[in-house]
Amino acid sequence: MNTVSTPTAIKPVDFNTYEKVDGSLVFPELYSKGEVQITRRKFRHQNCVDSNPDYIADEMLLRRALAWWFGLPDPLGFAGETGSGKTELFYYIADKLNEPVYLLQVNGGLMPEMVEGKTSLAQGETVDEMGVVPHAYKHGGLILLDEVDKANKALQSWLHPVLERKPLSLSLTGELIMCHDQTRVGLTANTFGQGGSERYSSSNKLDDALRARPGWLTVKYPEPSVLRNIMAKKFSMIPAGFRKKMCQVALEVQKVTENEDSELSAIFSTRTLVKWGQTMVAFGLNAKVEESLDFVSRGACDPDDWESLQAIYQRILGEDKSSTVGDVLKKYTPVKK
Structure with missing residues (x-):
């Protein structure tokens, strides 16, 4: 008797599924076998970024950053000289935890409407495409605001609800976005946002509320x-x-x-x-x-x-x-x- 097989439906991957693994398998430079259990995403998201295979994290800085990751809701800022490894440390942690990264490279000309998204033409129809920051804010992941001390006043104002995990209103679509419970916000900067740096002359003064919201760690050159x-x-x-x-x-x-x-x-x-x-x-x-x-x-x-x-x-x-x-x-x- 001839039988006809029917294709099995492919079940979509739930990237918000988590697993507990031995800490020594994730961060062997910090933990010995059986010392601690680490919670991470079970499946690797398409927006995960492979970290530098030659990167060596400062042990104490890594411990403090992981304490933030697993225990503190406020944003984390890394401040330090150019080339000291601020962005690489965020990439390293996210890579090990299978966390998707949504990078926003901040510059003085970046305006809020550019961050919110854009309207494009697809198959003869206009489509609103959400930017990486609103997308991560809504769906979860690590929002990485790179060189945030380059932000102009308009962008600084727009970032306030993001750093405070408050509802985010998009002028592009009129949508009101709530912060996903697995959204984290990381910042990098050459300064602490005080302005007036001679070495980093393109760094702006961040308003006091914006500067005060994150916890800051200083990233120094390696020992x-x-x-x-x-x-x-x-x-x-x-x-x-x-x-x-x-x-x-x-x-x-x-x-x-x-x-x-x-x-x-x-x-x-x-x-x-x-x-x-x-x-x-x-x-x-x-x-x-x-x-x-x-x-x-x-x-x-x-x-x-x-x-x-x-x-x-x-x-x-x-x-x-x-x-x-x-x-x-x-x-x-x-x-x-």
Whole structure:
């Protein structure tokens, strides 16, 4: 007898389903097996973002951020120098917890109507498309307001109900959106919104209510041991002795420029250090070390301070600065016995 099979209906995935897993499987750098249970989304959402596989989180900062994630309703702000890993830490946590991320890159020209959404034409009909912030506010996920201290006054006013988890009215559609119970709001900034920064001149003063709503954590450049581990993971082809010198360059510039009133105006972040390694490899063995170093740092230093920055490079690198990459690799590669 012939039988005809009927296709089985595919059940849609409920991304708001959660599971408990051993903390050591999610954050092995923090927890040992059996120490704690972590609640996370069971299924990975299409808006999840893969974090940097070489990222190494500061342990205490990660612990504080997770305490916020699982226990506090208010937004969390990370403030710190450019390239210190503020956005990467949010990505890292969300990635581990299968949390969708909705990124809004804030700039001085971003207006509320641009954030709410847009009207587009689809199959001859006009369709209102909700922006990422209202979408996440309504359906849940991590809203990440990147460089929020660049926000103009109009956008600051619009963000108030988002940070306070109050009903959000959209002028585009007239819809009144309620905050989803699994919506979290993260912010990054170079300043605490006080305005008047000479180093970050495009940062605006945030109104007092907006500044006061989030809890703030300061993100500093990694400790020397963490920095060396980052470089070791990414650049095993560079001998450890010279990787150590590369880290010393970054650490010394950071030390000299840590205060805004420093006589030297330059930025040498972890991001800059990693770019130096990548550029050194890309330029090849015949290029001088100083070529890749100047390439990644020239634009982050005021012209009047370039000679002072070069003096730091010379003091730490010595003759290696003007040597070829090939010669430096030979010099620092241990001789096999």
